[in-house]
Amino acid sequence: MPAHDVAASISRAMNDAASPACKTLRYLRAHTREMLLLLGRLVQRESPSLDKRAVDSCGELVAAEWRRRGSSVKILHQGDRGNHIRAKLWLGRGNPAGQIMVLGHIDTVYPLGTIAKTPFRISRGRAWGPGTFDMKAGLVEALFAADALRALSLRPNKRLVFLWNSDEEVGSDSSRHAIEVEAKRSDAVLVLEPAYGPLGHLKTSRKGVGTAKIMVTGRSAHAGIDPASGVNAVHELALQIARLTKLNDSRRGIAVQATVITGGTVSNVVPDRACAEVDVRYSHLADARSLNQRLHSIEAILPGARVEVRGGATRPPLERTPAVRDLFARAQSSMREMGLPLGEASTGGGSDGNFTAALGIPTLDGLGAVGDGAHSPREHVLVRALPERAALLAALLATL
Numbered sequence: 001m002p003a004h005d006v007a008a009s010i011s012r013a014m015n016d017a018a019s020p021a022c023k024t025l026r027y028l029r030a031h032t033r034e035m036l037l038l039l040g041r042l043v044q045r046e047s048p049s050l051d052k053r054a055v056d057s058c059g060e061l062v063a064a065e066w067r068r069r070g071s072s073v074k075i076l077h078q079g080d081r082g083n084h085i086r087a088k089l090w091l092g093r094g095n096p097a098g099q100i101m102v103l104g105h106i107d108t109v110y111p112l113g114t115i116a117k118t119p120f121r122i123s124r125g126r127a128w129g130p131g132t133f134d135m136k137a138g139l140v141e142a143l144f145a146a147d148a149l150r151a152l153s154l155r156p157n158k159r160l161v162f163l164w165n166s167d168e169e170v171g172s173d174s175s176r177h178a179i180e181v182e183a184k185r186s187d188a189v190l191v192l193e194p195a196y197g198p199l200g201h202l203k204t205s206r207k208g209v210g211t212a213k214i215m216v217t218g219r220s221a222h223a224g225i226d227p228a229s230g231v232n233a234v235h236e237l238a239l240q241i242a243r244l245t246k247l248n249d250s251r252r253g254i255a256v257q258a259t260v261i262t263g264g265t266v267s268n269v270v271p272d273r274a275c276a277e278v279d280v281r282y283s284h285l286a287d288a289r290s291l292n293q294r295l296h297s298i299e300a301i302l303p304g305a306r307v308e309v310r311g312g313a314t315r316p317p318l319e320r321t322p323a324v325r326d327l328f329a330r331a332q333s334s335m336r337e338m339g340l341p342l343g344e345a346s347t348g349g350g351s352d353g354n355f356t357a358a359l360g361i362p363t364l365d366g367l368g369a370v371g372d373g374a375h376s377p378r379e380h381v382l383v384r385a386l387p388e389r390a391a392l393l394a395a396l397l398a399t400l
Contacts, residue, residue: 055082082166138192230270253283
């Protein structure tokens with residue numbers, strides 16, 4: 001047999017023996033250009049959270065792409081916020097053995113017109129532009145993961161539901177209920193928020209998040225002529241902030257920080273109003289109640305001052321449970337089959353995965369793009385990682 005025929009025979013044999021994960025990666029690498037073209041279209045379709053018309057326009061593009069892939073698409077219409085998109089896909093035979101939920105968001109933090117200042121471009125192996133990293137590349141990865149499953153006849157045992165909300169960047173107030181309802185139907189949740197760090201670590205734990213407001217009412221007076229008749233709201237607030245520091249506990253992952261301060265009018269008037277916004281982070285759901293109790297039990301220190309506290313710990317943490325560890329181990333095994341490393345990390349930021357994890361649904365986060373510069377003019381994703389992350393998602397969907 002001629003040498004080139006032998007080489008071709010060996011190549012075919014290697015292809016036949018390749019694992020489904022390797023075949024998926026090979027398929028997706030061949031479609032990197034198409035992934036980038038779709039990413040560019042999504043980035044150019046600006047979608048600031050508070051602009052319903054804009055975010056709905058981007059959502060329409062996402063919905064159309066899922067319909068084109070044979071998905072059953074439902075638009076969850078909203079009044080003030082953008083509409084949410086639910087795409088259902090069943091690639092198996094007979095009845096599904098359960099459901100896997102893939103979760104992400106359409107909205108970005110950038111106001112309309114940002115694309116003109118920082119246009120979508122590809123340079124030095126990176127795709128740049130507002131929303132590329134957080135998280136429109138994740139939307140692209142999900143679509144192409146579905147393509148790979150169909151093209152390679154990989155049949156998941158479970159129904160796949162992709163839920164894309166429109167208000168993650170502003171707290172998910174209008175979408176939290178829909179997220180939790182869908183999560184309760186699911187055996188696992190895969191979150192396409194960006195990966196952690198340049199090595200693309202998955203996020204197996206996230207802190208819970210909350211915002212509190214401390215509002216102080218005092219009594220105004222002339223600061224020079226009659227200061228004793230006043231009650232200084234700024235002084236009261238300063239004392240309360242000093243008290244807040246005692247809530248911090250680094251061992252348990254609790255961080256309470258005053259971040260925005262307002263108060264006073266002019267320099268010669270004892271201020272009668274002051275307010276502090278307080279960022280609250282915590283690692284364990286069990287700490288939420290005690291944190292809120294301590295925040296809301298604050299009492300005034302200066303005679304005559306009044307203190308009111310609103311808000312507190314609201315978004316639960318994503319804790320690294322045994323079920324989360326098992327999900328990560330599956331992901332790591334799939335990447336190992338592809339000859340690629342995969343690590344895990346903990347982060348202080350929250351995502352919609354926090355809501356699903358708090359329901360006891362195994363949740364794996366950070367499955368989205370590898371890149372950097374979220375919420376900044378430097379936002380970008382690594383082009384080479386796009387097919388790798390889509391292949392990882394496809395492998396999980398095919399095997400869970």
